[in-house]
Amino acid sequence: MRSKKTNKNYDKKIQLLNADSPFSVQESYKALRTNLIFSMPGDGCKIIIVTSSLRGEGKSTTAINLALSFAQNQSKVLLLDCDLRLPVVAKKLGFKDGAGLSDLLVGVNSAAGEVQGHRYQNVHVLPAGTIPPNPTELLGSPQMANLLERLSKGYDYIIIDTPPVNEVADAVILSKHATGIVLVVRQNLSDSVEVTEALKKLEFAGAKILGFVLNGVDSIKNRRYKSKYGYGYSRSEAGTMSDGTGVD
Ligand SMILES: Nc1ncnc2c1ncn2[C@@H]1O[C@H](COP(=O)(O)OP(=O)(O)O)[C@@H](O)[C@H]1O
Ligand SMILES: [Mg+2]
Structure with missing residues (x-):
């Protein structure tokens, strides 16, 4: 049975990583970025899928901020919204709805040249585009494989936002193209049954x-890890978004 827990108490607005973000938030994303860099040695473009078991756990927030964090580190980054059902990336970054990934995949814009996407800070953003009737098929199509292969020639990192693993097959289907998966787990939302189910599907x-991102951590409760320098993180807690984003 699905969890009845909701995240209605959390902020509606995704908080974007920027120079004014709290120090602990910046440190959390730096730690996540560093952990990812070390877990994917070797040359070439790294394709990272950000997903989770349920909706509302912070996939889109993590994907957007992770892309911004890699771009702050001078990497060439593409943020790709592969949540073709409930896309939020374009809206959250302030872009108008328009053509995007789905339109590219069906070749709607081929006569007028490729969909250009947008730029947000130093991140190239390709929104989801027109909501299609068959997202799983599109994401599993040879066109998607070809597109990713082509795109990977132009970037150091492609960060992919996806729908929840326990609701639809899209993230699992995409996983065959990924260098690796980051699984977001939100405190007080997902439970171990949901997370285990998602893990099994992906594996x-x-x-x-x-690795996992523990999102929505109550940082007050976890202050025992704080160092004398005024910040600190452990395997279970790494600062706050507004109420916490942990990095494992
Ligand atoms: N650590 C956090 N603190 C506060 N609000 C958050 C946090 N992480 C996510 N949110 C908010 O929770 C909601 C759901 O997050 P989102 O990233 O869209 O989840 P998902 O993509 O997994 O459905 C959004 O309104 C977002 O702003
Ligand atoms: Mg989302």
Whole structure:
């Protein structure tokens, strides 16, 4: 049975990583970025899928801020919204709805040249585009494989936002193209049954799980880890978004 817990108490607005973000938030994303860099040695473009078991756990927030964090580190980054059902990336970054990934995949814009996407700070953003009737098929199509192969020639990192693993197959289908998966787990929302179910689905598909982001951590309760320098993180707590984003 699905969890009845909701996240209605959390902020409606995704908080974007910027120079004014709290120090602990900046440190959390730096730690996540560093952990990911070390877990994916080697050259070439790294394709990172951000997903979770349920909706509302912070996938889109994490994907957007992770892309911004890599761009702050001078990497060439593409943020790709592969949540073709409930896309939020374009809206959250202030872009108008328009053509995007789905339109590219069906070749709607081929006569007028490729969909250009947008730029937010130093991140190139390709929104989801027109909501299609068949997202799973589109994401599993040879066109998607070809597109990712082509795009990976132009970037150091492609960060992919996806729908929840326990609701639809899209993230699992995409996982075959990914260097690795980041699984977001939100405190007080997902439980171990949901997370285990998601993990099993991804592992069955042969996906490489790079690690977990523990989101929505109550940082007050976890202050015992704070160092004398006024900040600190552990495997369970790494600062706050407004109420916490942990990095494992
Ligand atoms: N650590 C956090 N603190 C406060 N609000 C958050 C946090 N993480 C996510 N949110 C908010 O929770 C809601 C759901 O997050 P979102 O990233 O859209 O989840 P998902 O993509 O997994 O459905 C959004 O309104 C977002 O702003
Ligand atoms: Mg989302």
